[in-house]
Amino acid sequence: MYNYTEFDDAFIKARNSQFRNQVKRRINGNLTEDEFKPLRLMNGLYLQLHAYMLRVAIPYGTLDSAQMEKLALIADRWDKGYGHFTTRQNVQFNWPKLTDVPDILDALAEVKMHAIQTSGNTIRNVTADHFSGAAADEVTDPRPYAELIRQWSTDHPEFQFLPRKFKVAVTGSKNDRAVIRAHDIGLRALLRNGKIGFEVIIGGGLGRSPMIGKVINTFLPEADLLPYLEAVVSVWNTLGRRDNKYKARIKITVHEHGVEKIKQLVEDRYNEILSTFSGVNHELLEEIKSAFAPPVFKSKGTKYFDIAYKENAAFRSWVDTNTHTHKISNYSIATVSLKAHGKTPGDATSDQMRQIANIARHYSHDQIRISHEQNIILPHVHKSDLPKVYNLLKSKQLNTANIGLISDIIACPGMDYCALATARSIPIAQEISMRFDELKLEHEVGHIQIKISGCINACGHHHVGHIGILGLDRAGVENYQITLGGDATETARIGDRAGPGFSATQIVPAIERVILTYLKVRLNKHENFIHTYQRLGIAPFKQALYPKESQSPKIQKKTYAA
Amino acid sequence: MSKDLSGNVITANNLLDGTVVYMSSQFKWVLDINNAKVFSNDTSIEKALIHANKQQHEVVGVYSIRVDQTDAGIKSKHFREQFRVKGPSNYNHGKQSEVL
Numbered sequence: 001m002y003n004y005t006e007f008d009d010a011f012i013k014a015r016n017s018q019f020r021n022q023v024k025r026r027i028n029g030n031l032t033e034d035e036f037k038p039l040r041l042m043n044g045l046y047l048q049l050h051a052y053m054l055r056v057a058i059p060y061g062t063l064d065s066a067q068m069e070k071l072a073l074i075a076d077r078w079d080k081g082y083g084h085f086t087t088r089q090n091v092q093f094n095w096p097k098l099t100d101v102p103d104i105l106d107a108l109a110e111v112k113m114h115a116i117q118t119s120g121n122t123i124r125n126v127t128a129d130h131f132s133g134a135a136a137d138e139v140t141d142p143r144p145y146a147e148l149i150r151q152w153s154t155d156h157p158e159f160q161f162l163p164r165k166f167k168v169a170v171t172g173s174k175n176d177r178a179v180i181r182a183h184d185i186g187l188r189a190l191l192r193n194g195k196i197g198f199e200v201i202i203g204g205g206l207g208r209s210p211m212i213g214k215v216i217n218t219f220l221p222e223a224d225l226l227p228y229l230e231a232v233v234s235v236w237n238t239l240g241r242r243d244n245k246y247k248a249r250i251k252i253t254v255h256e257h258g259v260e261k262i263k264q265l266v267e268d269r270y271n272e273i274l275s276t277f278s279g280v281n282h283e284l285l286e287e288i289k290s291a292f293a294p295p296v297f298k299s300k301g302t303k304y305f306d307i308a309y310k311e312n313a314a315f316r317s318w319v320d321t322n323t324h325t326h327k328i329s330n331y332s333i334a335t336v337s338l339k340a341h342g343k344t345p346g347d348a349t350s351d352q353m354r355q356i357a358n359i360a361r362h363y364s365h366d367q368i369r370i371s372h373e374q375n376i377i378l379p380h381v382h383k384s385d386l387p388k389v390y391n392l393l394k395s396k397q398l399n400t401a402n403i404g405l406i407s408d409i410i411a412c413p414g415m416d417y418c419a420l421a422t423a424r425s426i427p428i429a430q431e432i433s434m435r436f437d438e439l440k441l442e443h444e445v446g447h448i449q450i451k452i453s454g455c456i457n458a459c460g461h462h463h464v465g466h467i468g469i470l471g472l473d474r475a476g477v478e479n480y481q482i483t484l485g486g487d488a489t490e491t492a493r494i495g496d497r498a499g500p501g502f503s504a505t506q507i508v509p510a511i512e513r514v515i516l517t518y519l520k521v522r523l524n525k526h527e528n529f530i531h532t533y534q535r536l537g538i539a540p541f542k543q544a545l546y547p548k549e550s551q552s553p554k555i556q557k558k559t560y561a562a
Numbered sequence: 563m564s565k566d567l568s569g570n571v572i573t574a575n576n577l578l579d580g581t582v583v584y585m586s587s588q589f590k591w592v593l594d595i596n597n598a599k600v601f602s603n604d605t606s607i608e609k610a611l612i613h614a615n616k617q618q619h620e621v622v623g624v625y626s627i628r629v630d631q632t633d634a635g636i637k638s639k640h641f642r643e644q645f646r647v648k649g650p651s652n653y654n655h656g657k658q659s660e661v662l
Contacts, residue, residue, distance in 0.1 A: 027577070033622050047623055049646050050656050051580035080655055097579040344652045415642060416650035424645075426652045476640055 001064055001367075002147045002291045004112045011155070012109045015116060019043050020102035027099070044115025045101055048419050054093045054101060055118040056108060060128035060146035060170070061089030061370040061377075065357035068368055070111040072353035078104050083353065085338060085346040087410055087459055088167075089127050089370045090118060094417055116154060121162045123153035123233070129171040129178045130371035133294065134333045134379035136325045138172035139191040144288045145198075145225060146170045151284065152226050159233055163240030164248035166233065167205075174490060179372060181213045181492035182206050182464055184250045185232060187225075196222045202232060202262070203254030206458035210494045211251040214259040216266065224270075226281045231270035235262060295365035297328045298382050308387035315390050318401040323386070330383050334364075336376040336393060337400040337408065341437040342430050345411045346374035355396040363389050372461075373410055375403065404447045406515070407433035410461055414454025414471060415478075421454035423471025423478040424504075428452055431508045436515070445515055448529040449488065464488035466530045467514060468495045469507065480507040484514070484541055485533045496538050499546050510545055517544040567631040569600035570607045571638070572614050573646070574621035582646045583621060585614055591621060595647050596635040601626070 004012070019039070026036040040046075044055040056071070063071075071091055075083050078100045079093040086092055096104060108114055117124055126146040133141040149168055153159060159166070169183040180186025186201035197219040204213025220228050232250075239257065241247040247256075254262050308315050324333040336356060339345050348356070356376055360368045363385040369377035381389055393399045402408050409432060412418065414425030429452055436442050451465030455472075462468030468483035479501040486495030502510045515529075521540050522532045533541070572585035583591040584598035589610075592598065601607045607626050614624040628639040638644050649656010 027619075029619050033618055047575055047580060049642075050582055050649055051575075095580075099578055415645055416652055424651060426650075430652065473642075478641060 001062065002059075002288060008112070009109075012112075012114050012116075015043070015114070016102065016105045016109055019105060023098060023102055038120070040101075041119040042116065043101075043105065044118035045096075045098075046119065046419070048094070048413075048417050049415070050417065051095045052098055052101070053417065054096045054104060054115060055086075056091050056093070056113060056115050057118050057125040058089050058091060058113075058370050059150050060126055060132065060143050061130050061372075062128075062132075062143060063368040063370065064366050065361040065368065067111045067113055068353050068357035068360065070107060070113070072350040072357070074104055074107055075350040075353065082347050082349045084344070084413065085348065085370050085374050085376070087372045087374060087412065087461055088125060089130070089372055090125055091370070092413070094413075120160075121164050121166075123149075123156065123159055123162070123166045123168065126150050126153070127167070127169045127178055127183075127372060129173055129176075130369045130373075130375075130377050131177060131324060131333050131379065132172060132369070133292065133367075134326050134331075135173050135175075135177075136327045137175050138189075138327070140172045140189045140196050141292055141294075142170040142172040142178075142187075142189055144285060144292045145187065145189070145222075147288045147292070148226065148281065148285050149229065151288075152229070152281070159237065162233070162237055163242050164245060166236075166250070168229070176488075176490040176492070177371075179461065179464065179488045179492070180204070181490075182210075182461070182488070183213065185229065186213050190219060192219055198222070198225065200228065200232075203251040203259070204492075205249050205251040206461060206463045207249070208246055208456050209249075209252065209255075210458070210463040211255065212492050212494065213251075214254060216259060216263050222285075223282055227274050227277045228266070228270055230273060230277075231266045234273070235265045235269050239265075295367070295380060297331060297365075297380070300330070300382065300384055302330050302383040305383040305386050308390075312387070314399075314401075315387060318390055318399055319386060321401040321405065322403045323381075326380070328380075332381050332383055332386060334378040334381045334386065334389060335371070335403045336378065336398050337402055338375050338398075339402055339408050339433065340397060340400045341402075341407055342434045344426050345409055345429050348376070349396075352396045352398055355392060355398065359389055359392050373408065375408070402433075402442065404449075405442050406436045406445050406448050406450060407442060409433060409450045409452060410465070411452040412454050412459035414452075414460075418454060418459075420457060421471070422456070422473040423454050423480065425452040425454040425460055425469075425471055428469060428471070428480065428504070428507055432511055435508055435512060439512075441515070441519075444519065444525070446525065446528055448515075450511070451486070451488075461488060462486070463494045464492060465495065466533070467511060469511075472501065474501065478504045480504070480510075482507075482510065482514070482545065484538055485530065487530060498538065498542055513544040514541050517541055567600070567602070568639075569602040569629055569631065570626040571595065571598040571600055571629045571636065572607075572610050572624065572626050573598075573643070574614060574624040577618070577620055577622050580622075585610060589613060591617070595629075595638070598629075598636060600629060600631055600636060 172189040200217040201213035364378040411425040411429035415421035453460035453462040464486040481501040482498040483495030487493040587599040
């Protein structure tokens with residue numbers, strides 16, 4: 001974990017003190033809302049449908065147990081006893097009072113956390129592979145680079161008023177778990193001739209105009225990382241459209257100017273600014289790397305694991321579904337599902353947060369990660385401890401064995417909370433997960449990713465879901481569009497829109513028809529949904545969604561019900 | 563015979579805690595939409611909005627919404643506003659649902 005320096009502490013303290021004063025001035029009438037709004041947004045405080053919402057940054061999704069316990073305390077003391085983990089690896093509190101927010105920010109600062117740049121047209125929280133530091137397939141832990149980028153981008157004077165928000169994601173693995181191709185900048189660490197460098201991808205993004213990022217540099221040496229990123233952001237800051245917010249993101253800039261031209265401009269800018277990087281960035285990176293040194297892993301047998309795995313079917317099922325290969329033998333990466341059937345994706349109660357902190361402290365070398373898939377990762381669990389971990393999770397209803405299955409759904413807060421939403425997301429996720437649990441088809445269906453967004457901004461990543469659902473407002477009624485065949489991994493792809501949307505009551509039966517069709521047409525149970533889709537295309541699924549005898553989804557529902 | 567009257571209600575969020583509020587006939591901010599004043603013509607809506615926008619020390623994000631006056635009470639026409647009345651659908655913990 002990165003530890004704050006004296007400078008970091010002083011900076012956060014000063015910012016919090018400024019915000020406390022700004023809140024005071026807003027309440028006593030010395031600031032209007034128009035004046036106050038940009039100030040609160042700079043500190044992650046939004047006004048949503050029912051209340052304020054505070055978005056707290058979890059840098060590259062990494063927490064320790066003390067930080068998780070602090071989030072639990074905040075949930076209890078100043079909110080409604082829970083937190084919502086997001087697709088940006090952040091946590092959101094849905095019910096803070098304006099008057100309490102300065103105290104919440106002070107509490108966060110005690111554990112080296114803040115809410116700076118979780119909003120506004122700035123470089124947002126840098127995200128990373130949620131298995132970072134533990135994955136067997138990584139060439140290097142991406143978090144030191146993410147931390148370097150965080151330090152460079154936080155309060156960067158040139159990048160506080162960008163054309164739009166800007167998101168950077170980093171992975172150290174070939175298998176992309178950080179959706180780097182759908183970010184403004186995606187970085188993939190590579191090892192070439194014993195040296196670390198990065199494949200740099202720019203201009204990816206979802207939202208209104210979804211685009212897969214384009215490679216601008218096939219191998220950027222580690223030492224050039226910051227000047228190169230600064231050149232990219234600087235070029236976009238100059239070229240990016242400020243006349244139309246829907247055309248302001250770098251994906252549009254790259255699209256309009258072409259990647260070759262942008263590449264040339266970036267290289268020119270890089271050569272211009274290189275001398276301003278005195279080498280401090282290299283020293284800093286080395287310091288940061290030492291803060292992320294791997295823990296001292298235990299060396300012991302797996303007897304207790306082997307017995308439990310053999311004798312306890314529920315434990316076995318959880319291990320098979322929720323654990324992943326660790327780079328150290330006899331260790332596992334355990335994913336704690338925040339997707340219990342019928343519950344809100346990404347929500348954890350304060351009790352659950354404390355339990356996860358407790359488990360991490362004793363059984364995961366004090367480390368926790370948040371995934372963009374809205375689950376919690378215990379990255380370093382020795383196999384012999386897995387039975388204990390499982391039982392502790394079970395005692396707080398955290399043992400749902402569904403990672404990568406149909407109920408492991410990403411869903412944005414949607415119109416249940418979000419002021420921008422055009423339809424609800426959460427109830428659709430709840431209904432789908434309950435329906436397939438009821439049908440007992442979850443394991444039969446196997447690996448599939450459903451992603452739901454409650455508006456075109458696509459916080460729920462629906463474009464890259466194997467099945468994507470987009471909630472819209474059609475003439476004052478919630479309407480849900482389906483996309484199929486999206487892919488969030490290293491083979492990223494924007495899904496194909498299936499056709500006309502479905503009403504709130506029709507959408508779950510429609511998804512069920514897609515799944516039943518998949519079960520019917522797949523080659524065998526080893527062919528996942530996405531592979532079947534890639535083999536057969538959209539036709540059989542479209543036919544299931546919109547039977548030929550009818551063009552109207554309303555009539556189709558009757559057909560389905562019959 | 564049921565009433566079927568349309569009109570507009572002025573809504574906002576409370577400055578201090580963000581709670582959804584509505585403007586009453588006494589031009590006070592109330593929690594329950596059924597205690598809101600329904601404005602029926604453009605001039606009165608405009609005047610009410612001007613008045614509401616001057617109350618920045620109490621509220622934030624003032625706007626007007628279309629409603630129907632029914633036998634069951636005042637019902638917003640758009641589902642977004644119906645959710646603001648009830649609170650989130652995933653938990654029964656919205657402030658408005660505590661009131662109603």
